[in-house]
Amino acid sequence: MEVDPPNTALSPTTVVHQSQKLIKDKEKITVADGQEYLKRQRExxxxxxxxxxxxxxxxxxxxxxxxxxxxxxxxxxxxxxxxSE
Structure with missing residues (x-):
């Protein structure tokens, strides 16, 4: 996670690149996993x-x-x- 220098760490310009990427990756995995689960459930x-x-x-x-x-x-x-008749 990258942040601005310590004296501006709490400023509105704080940069958080890596964690945003991880969150996006997690969302993609979650959606893919959810879709796979639903597919298996339908099957x-x-x-x-x-x-x-x-x-x-x-x-x-x-x-x-x-x-x-x-x-x-x-x-x-x-x-x-x-x-018999």
Whole structure:
């Protein structure tokens, strides 16, 4: 950090070059980190939503398979009744 000579250090002309640069660098890093965090968060959310959709579809698929088995059993019963008549 650069400052004016000690006798004018508190004057309005105090120069602080290095710390301003560091602050700007920190802001850039913070913004970049924030953007990266948000990007990862969106990706995580997308993955979680996709997994939930797949699980829901699998649940529907299992229900349909179960319904098919029930209908097949009904059909077999009807065929047996028809043959016995």
């Amino acid at each position: 995580d959310d997308w993955i979680e939503n996709r997994v939930a959709r797949i699980e829901a579809q699998n649940g529907k698929l299992e229900k349909l398979r179960s319904d098919v088995k029930v209908e097949e059993a009904k059909l077999e019963n009807l065929e047996r009744e028809y043959k």
